[in-house]
Amino acid sequence: MSVHIYNTLTRSKEAFVPQEQNKVKMYVCGPTVYDYIHIGNARPVIFFDVVRRYLEYAGYDVDYIVNFTDVDDKLIRKAEQLGTTVTEVADKFINAFYEDLESLGVHKATLNPRVTEHIPEIIAFIQGLVDKGYAYTSEGDVYFRTSKFEEYGKLSHQNLEELQFGIRIEVDDRKENPQDFVLWKGAKPGEIKWESPWGDGRPGWHIECSAMARKYLGNTLDIHGGGHDLQFPHHECETAQSEALTGHPLANYWMHNGYVHINNEKMSKSLGNGITVNQLVKRVKPNAIRYFILSAHYRSPLNFSDDSIAQAENSVERIVNCEVNLQHRLSAFSGNAQSAASSELDGRISEITAQFEAKMNDDFNTPDAITAVFELVAEANQYMSRSDATAEGLNALLAALSRMNAVLGLVLEKEEGAELLDDEIEQLIIERTDARKSKNWARADEIRDLLTTKGIALEDTPQGIRWRRL
Template structure:
């Protein structure tokens, strides 16, 4: 195993060596559940799903943790606007997020902790920081003494002077220093709150993830992931409070995905160009969305446009047609319609392409290059299928290679999702052939139209009828 990951902290590729052999603890910052997720949120959902899939494919047991931020300022404001409680709002949009995650073809995490369910651990974490003297209370609020952590800024590569006004908190006279960040907020009238040693209130954003990480993965993660915008202040503050408490590195590897742009412009509320996952799925398959997300390296900016959507859709069609054509040809061979012909040269070329696929994934999860290797397989297979005689063994080997790649990238629809089952298609094609033999061309055309309406396209070839999914 030669997996290397670009670490955001060292800004270098480094060999991936988990803390415990054979096991990986991975935490990815999840959504604040006050609204439907947009395509910017979808990028880490899809990319880190692939990271998890690949680690499992090469033999690791992965503890994949994705949290829900189910109480914060945005949650309180939105709940007030809708006239419901914060817990009711959280339930509504956690359910929506799960639906969107499934719609994007992402596997559910091992565990999905919620802030409201982790409150005892959060309060205990803050109390330990106060006891250590690196946090202090003033007026019911509790702050972290940023100056007490000499390495603050090591992830974002900034110093305290540069960060003085960058921390997501207003300048407050109750703070000893402008750089100090909040761990616990005193409750305002009418706000949701929990009891604590410092009075009624709720946690700050950064402490929530530190407490959930410690509860579900221990003191040190193998991989901590999230969007590039989370490096500072969120992850920087996580590091300061966690490492101050434990004396251990919070994570052995830091991974951050790049931004998503719309028509080469940064997605923002001011531009009004945000697109939710639900809106996107109305005109684009989840596989095309996954392809578009994975066709650009995760650390690079990604651009959504009509052209990139069209390219992604066409690419998925090509990958799907290749697999379906192999399955159709295999059915013909199994029925004894075609002679068998071995091809060891083909197998060797496919083995090399599979090796290339894995070598690209081992290189910091370079999904664009892995997809290129997959298309190399498609070219080899399409050439092979032009033969009059093919080998059942070779076809099975091809399907195994496709299934392995697809199991990692998740780009092909299942048979059930594609509509008619293979056996149903074959039965209709056989009925159409019988109709043509009996010169019942009306029924023959009717079957062709029926299949077309279900996304099945027919090609009459000298070797028989081939079909593919649209």
């Protein structure tokens, strides 16, 4: 069964067929790096990480580009507030973004191009639009002529007349039409700027993605993604300017994730209810944040609350514990003990794996894919309790869980705050066991206290003491 994607452009699910066999060109709009990312920003970061992982799981080679907007009105204001430069602000929050990616178990993109490093490409792109009559200059600015692009509005499914009356557009006498959007902004005194054929200035927001996407992925992307709020105007404007210049579709498949609300309210600065990722990971396990984001279909709205994140922590712990228990149960087999897994178990694993893949193939239905993971967890827990469990069977279950986790990333490779390596923990447990045998209770208690402070819980099982990270 092939992957099917809900295409925002056509408002329907379509079978995914990339332009090149086994090769995917994927571009997702990245952050404007003037502050720490919040939980709303984290949704596309995590979701499109999973899209990329699943396409790789399905055998595709994915070129995954996520840009940084490192020059913008917000960065200029931030630099003024901090008494520093736009570049220094951008560098600070790009580093913070990478730290957040690592904490959330998000794989880095193939490339993260910065706007300020692509000014020549942006200027050339704008000049091409001017030459073709799709752009015009006005008092040092350059605007896109929306009336000349007949399909303007096709992505957001609006027309120019509807936009005039249905969308609040700032009145600007320098524009031919209110819907025209800026490609190049003339520099104001003291602002960061670059030379151009139209005078010193800087790029408009929409043009940057079109220029960078074209440079690294060509005229047409397989997938273009981002948050629902980017459909209009950002992606609509991208579509218009790119297709006006190249004559080719900008993207064959458009994907947009839904909003994240906080306690059933829209997240906004005016309400003061924003939650940054770097704050959240200090009190919530990162894999619980991933679980929370993936627990609803990506096109649906998602509500963040203390209850919802607590439920996510409890749920993801069941998956983590299953993996730990499988590894611990396997450790009870001496040497290279090998025996065949039962055909019944193999069949059940295949059935659950097929269910997982079917749900991911159906427009990346992560909540139902997680349901399949829990079916595997239940199967594993039941199998581990059997006296006739074999190493081969345990390995088969562990391998299946690992394959699913490679897509969803719910068991993180590195637990935040874990200071002890697995081998060090095992050695301390052996030392504690020996201390107890020799009735050195003080040392035994000391080791237990040390492990507790490092977030390690010890449990007695029929197979001996096992440990897990809290």
